[in-house]
Amino acid sequence: MRPPIKTIRCMILSTLFVAAFAPCLLFAGGRGDLHIAVVCPLSGRNASNGKAVIQGVRLYVDAVNRGGGVDGKKIVLDVYDDGDDADTAAKMARDIAGADRALAVIGHESSTCSMMGGEVYLQHRIPALSPTSTDVRVTRGNPWYFRMTFNNEFQGRFLANYMRKVFRQGHVSVIHEDLAYGANLAEVFVGAAKNLGVRVPHVWRYDVKDKGLDQRLEEIVDELDRAGEKAGAVFIALHPPEGFKLITLLRDRGIENRIVFAAGLSSPEFLRQFSRYPKEMEHPGYYTDGMYAASGVIFDTADEKDQAFMEAYRRAYGEEPNRRAAFSYDAAKVVHRALEDAGISGDLEELATDRHRIRQWLASRDSSFKAISGVTGRTYFNADGDPSKPITMGMFKNRRLVSAPIQLQEVPSLSEIPNVRTALADERVIRVGGRYFYKTNVVYTGIQMDKISEIDIRSQTYLADFHVWFRYHGSIEPQDIEFLNATEPVEMGAQLAEKQTGQMTYRMYKVQGRFMMDSYSDRRMYGEHVLNISFRHRELPRCNLIYVTDLLGMEPPETLQEKIATTRVLNPAEDWTVSGIYFFQGVSEKESLGHPDHLESQSGVVDYSKFKIGVRIKKQELRLRRNLPPMSVNYLFGASLAVLLCGFVPGIKRESFLLVKAATVAILLVSSEIILLQWFLERHQTHHLQPIIRIFDILWWGVPAFFLIRCIERYIWTPLEQKTNRSIPNLVRRFVKIFIWMLVCFGILAFVFDRKITSLLATSGVITMIIGLAIQVNIANIFSGIAINLERPFQIGDWIKINDLSQGKVTDITWRTTRIWTSDNNMVNIPNSMASEAVIVNYNRPDEAFKIDIDVHLDAVHPPEQVEEIMREAMLSVPGVRRVEVLFQFHDWGCIYTGSIFVRDYGEIQSFQHAATKKIWAALTREGIEPMGLKYAPWMTKDPAP
Known part of the structure; x- marks a missing residue:
């Protein structure tokens, strides 16, 4: 027994659906997943630290999974909460091992x-x-453990050197916790400080589990207050919960000693804890302003990679990232690279082998040539599993951590320094352990855009007016800059302001110039363009000077974006709107060209600090393309493909499926374009983006034109033919098609290739004139054909007679000729120019009723009423005859009866005449009336009133 048709259709649709969504279902099903354990404090005193770790790891892993995972396998995070407790941490580790x-x-x-x-x-x-x-x-001593950040040994020595050689501190006191982090760091710091000749008068220690912890912190502050200046600067190594209490006590007591924190107290979450206090609400930064802290990353020195990370983090979690999130993000990146490159199988049976391969891969990242570049710098490990990561010194101001005016930057190679001993003696270079560091000036830099105009997409240039300012320490000249993307040399304008505050100098200038735009080709996929301004110092390399974003002087990007929109920085007449703004520092390489100051550079290039601001703009228009959430495009692609495949299911009327197909193809175009562009972006093959966008731009003109022609055929021509019972001439169909495709071609040239249509039309007009002179006769036929279709003296299917030619049926009206199928079965092609000027008899007008006359000659002895009735009944008995008439008249030798029949098909007039004559003859014979002769009238007339 065969299954019902409905069951068959359901089976086919289910198969198509599974086929379309198979990749999504397989990917979402968790088969072949690669598990990574993430363990951190999600509860307890440092839960906020664990939250940052999880968010940093998840941000990177989610991006990897969206891009297809590792060889099609999804990375799954198994999250464990150690509560920042040693015993719990050991238990969680055993659970991870037990899960196997x-x-x-x-x-x-x-x-x-x-x-x-x-x-x-x-x-x-x-x-x-x-x-x-x-x-x-x-x-140390654990070859299976690696770390992403600097260790306490390096941090302690670094901070001791910084306080001695930058702050010029002769004596420093220490406050630290009893936990491994603070105790070990304090021990290293004290030893390094003493080796540098720094006296350490006090070392205060507390127990984090002490029930009288608050009282113990107050005792420490009391002793520090009594010591006063004799205590010197204060180095603090502890975790945020106690740090918050201690700093509150220090500020409320009015302690003025210089405070320097280890990296544990550099997070934005730590600073936000003070916001609930009245003094902090009245003066943001009251409790922390002027204090210093070490950090692995400070985002005013963020480069382009860091900026992208910050933007993605804010978009995902609605908050600013901290150093823990950044290091965790890079940790996920390193593990991901290990999964890709170590040749793991992913099978549970091979778990031990895969783990060994990952460990071997991590250990093999043992030099800068094999480093993994990330947000926190380049990651590679020494024999102890420690990376060579830098430390950035930060200063708290207005509840922000900004780069300190003096930084220590590691010297890549001692060969860069002509005389190391002299550099160390002059303290231009500082040695920390076995590593050497430049003493580098930080210049806080800001730009305010005043006017953006003359945006030229074709030449990729624009005109900018802006203010630029510098705030710096020392006697350098930061305004001696070179604009890297200027179309022609841009000079600094007049100095508008200068102010000296202590050792800090402030200068502001006015600048105007034309700049190149759009260095980010991947932004074009979103219909955006980037207006950039970037510069570097002409003489001082990055080891001497770093431009950083003036976070205190510049407003946040969101505020700047709104300000640019409200103050009309962009010309409103040009219909541009700001979609984003960013600013960051980076590195600009310049050939040394044998300059004496850079002869020691092994690579032949010199690194300069580059400051960059970018304003993303786009046209004020509604866009669907490249505007869909990345998570939805895979499902939209699969769904649209399934719907299109449904069009091949038996029983579905394809013509009624046309509008659904058009909408589905539009969704397919949108999703497939995003998938392709994201695929190339994730592989950093940005040179493919523009050709793909160009192809889809063309498709977005061509595909709608194709469906428009199909819809005109389905919803205009076909209903007209059915309503009028006449065919639409091919001339009309082809004219509409060619007109639509011409518009598409002009649209592609104008909007895709950015060509001016006016010049194209002028050129095409000259060519058309030349061709027109060569084909005048054909042009006359074409326009005559258009006139025939407009005036409609005849249509396809009409029987006509043109001049003395035989009668025939119109079969087609082309661009050049009218085709007639004659009654003697010949095809006659008449030029349209001749047909438009000829005398035409149309046998189908004003309607389709044809009249055929048959004359019957009878003797006058027969009653006319009887004869008329016999003839009328005989003619009505012929199939296809609509109605009949009989006319009677006398003749010299008898009577003439004219029988008229009315039929619809002119092509069958001989058949109707033959059948009607036979019927009349037979009927008269039956009644005993002998015709004197039956004669068919050789002419045919139209019924004036059918």
Whole structure:
């Protein structure tokens, strides 16, 4: 028994649906997933730290999974909460090992937890990567543990050197916690400070689990207050919960000593804790202004990669990232690269082998040539699993952490320094352990856009008026700059302001010039263009000067974007709107060209600090293309493909499916374009983006034109033919098609290739004139054909007679000729110019009733009424005859009866005449009336009133 048709259709549709969504279903199903364990404090005193770790890791992993995962396998995060407790951390590590599926571990956040968990990872041979643990014991002696940040040994020595050689401190006191992080850091700092000749008069320690912790912190502050200036500067190594309490006590007591924190207190979350206090609400930064902190990354020095990370983080979580999020993001990146390059299988049976391969791959990243570039710098590991990451010194101001005026930048190669001993003696270079650092000036830089005009997309240039200012320490000349993207040399305008405050100098200038735009080709996929301004110092390389964003002097990007829109920085007449704004510092390379100051550069190029501001603009228009959420495009693509495949299911009327197909193809175009562009973007093949966009721009003209022609055929020509029962001439159909495709071609040339149509039309007009002279006769036929279609003296299907030619049926009206099928079965092609001027008899007008006359000659002895009735009945008995008439008249030798029949098909007149004559003859014979002769009238007339 065959299944019902409905069942067959459902089976076909289900198969098509599964086929279209198979990739999505397989990807979402979790088969072949690669598990990574993430362990950090999601509860307890440092839960905010764990939140940053999770968000940083998830941000990167989600992007990888959206791009297809690792060889089509999804990365799954198994999250564990260690509560920032050593015992809990050990238990979580055992749980990770017991689950027996994690290829690697990202965690723990604190050093104490990392050391406890590290014993388990070493025992079970699980590679682990800590984003933020700094105690040297975390990785030392454990070949399965690596870290993303600097360790306490380097941090302690670095801060001791900074306080001695930058701050010129002769004596420093220390406050630290009893946990591994603070205790180890304080020990290293004290030893390094004493080696530098710095006296350490006080070292205060507290127990984080002490029930009288608050009282102990107050005792420390009391002792510091009594010591006063004798205590010197104060170095603090502890975690945020106690740090918050301690700083509050210090400021409320009025302690004026210089305060320097270790990296643990540099996060935005830590600073936000003070906002609930009245003094902080009245004066933001009251509790922390003027204090310093070490950090792995400060975002006023963010380059383009960092800027992209910050923007993605804000978009995903609605908050600013901190250093923990940045290090965790990079940790996920390193693990991802290990999964891709280590040749892992992903099978649980091969778990131990895969873990070993990952560990070997991490250990093989042992030089800068094999480093993984990320938000926090280049990551590669020494024999202890520690990276060579820099430390940025920050200064708290207005509840922000900004780069300190003097930074220590690592010297890539000692060969760059002609005389190392002299540089060390002059303190132009500082040695920390076995590493050497330049003493570098930081210039806080800001730009205010005043006017943007003359935006030329074709030449990719624009005119900009803006203010630029510099705030810096020392006697350098930061205004001696070179604009890198200026179309012609731009000179600094007049100095508008200058002010000296202590050791800090402020200068502001007015600048105007024409600049190149759109260095970010990937933004064009969103219909955006980028207006850039970038510059570097003419003489001082990056080791001497760094331009950083003046976070204190410049408003946030969102505020600047709104300000540009409201103050009409962009010319409203040009219909541009601002879609985003960013500013960051980067590196600009310049050939040394044998300059004496740079002869020691091994690469032949010199790095300069580059400052850059970009304003993203787009036209004020509604756009669907490249505007869909990335997560939805895969499903839209699969759904549209399934709907199109449904058009081949038996029983579905394709013509009625036309509008659905048109909408589905539009969705398919939108989704496939985004998928292709994202695919190339994730592989950094940006040179493919513009050709793909160009192809889809053309498709967005061609595909709608195709469906428009189909819709005209389906919803205009076909209904007209059915209503009028006449065919639409091919001339009309082709004319409409050619007109539509001509408009498409002009649209593509104008809007896709940015060509002016006026010049194209002028050129095409000259060519048309030349061709027209050569084909005058054909042009006359074409316009005569158009006139025939407009005046409609005849249509396809009409029977006509033109001049003395035989009668025939019109079969087609082309561009050049009218085709007639004659009654003697010949095809006659008449030029349209002749047909338009000829005398035409149309047998189908004013309607389709044809009249055929048959004359019957009878003797006058027969009653006329009888004869008329006999003839009328005989003629009505002929199939196809609509109605009849009989006329009677006398003749010299008898009577003539004219029988008229009315039929619709002129092509069958002989058949009707033959059948009607036979019927009349037979009927008269039956009644005993002998015709004197039956004669067919050789003419045919139209019924005036059918």
